[in-house]
Amino acid sequence: MGKGMGRSPFGNMGGMNMGNLMKQAQKMQKQMEEAQAALESKIIETSSGGGAVKIKITGKKEIKELKLNPEIVDPDDVEMLEDLILSAVNEAIRQADELSNETMGSITGGIGAGLF
Numbered sequence: 462m463g464k465g466m467g468r469s470p471f472g473n474m475g476g477m478n479m480g481n482l483m484k485q486a487q488k489m490q491k492q493m494e495e496a497q498a499a500l501e502s503k504i505i506e507t508s509s510g511g512g513a514v515k516i517k518i519t520g521k522k523e524i525k526e527l528k529l530n531p532e533i534v535d536p537d538d539v540e541m542l543e544d545l546i547l548s549a550v551n552e553a554i555r556q557a558d559e560l561s562n563e564t565m566g567s568i569t570g571g572i573g574a575g576l577f
Contacts, residue, residue, distance in 0.1 A: 489568060489569070492568045493565065493568055493569075496564045496565060496568055497521070499520070499564065500519065500520030500521050500560065500561055500564060501519055501520065501521045501523075502519070502520075503519060503520035503560065504517050504518070504519060504525065505517070505518050505519070505520065505553060505556045505557055505560065507549050507552040507553040507556060508549055509545045509546075509548040509549040509552065510530075510533060510545040510548075510549075512530065513529070513530040513532070513533040513545055514527070514528070514529055514530070514533070514542075514545040514546055514548070514549040515527070515528040515549070516528075516549045516550060516552075516553045517553075518553040518554070518556075518557050519557070520557055520560045520561055520564070521557070521561075522554055522557045522558075524550070524553070527546070529542070529546075533545065
């Protein structure tokens with residue numbers, strides 16, 4: 462065998478470097494778990510129709526509260542009420558997505574932030 466045969470073509474990628482990589486992965490996983498717990502406790506409030514429909518949603522997209530101003534409940538115009546609710550829910554989800562992407566992106570450096 463020639464000189465240098467049997468050595469890894471990747472140089473010093475074993476041993477300590479692999480151990481450090483595992484430690485970094487474990488640290489990132491712990492940070493992600495903590496961030497996800499924080500997202501669950503974060504409450505986002507949105508509204509539509511000038512406050513006629515109000516929604517509270519967690520950062521994990523669980524709707525916690527839906528309030529309707531009684532003045533907008535018109536049996537002859539249910540469609541308007543449905544539109545206001547849809548608008549408020551969609552805005553709440555958009556804001557929760559934005560918060561999640563910001564929170565997870567700060568941990569992962571933007572890699573895979575949309576997965577959470």
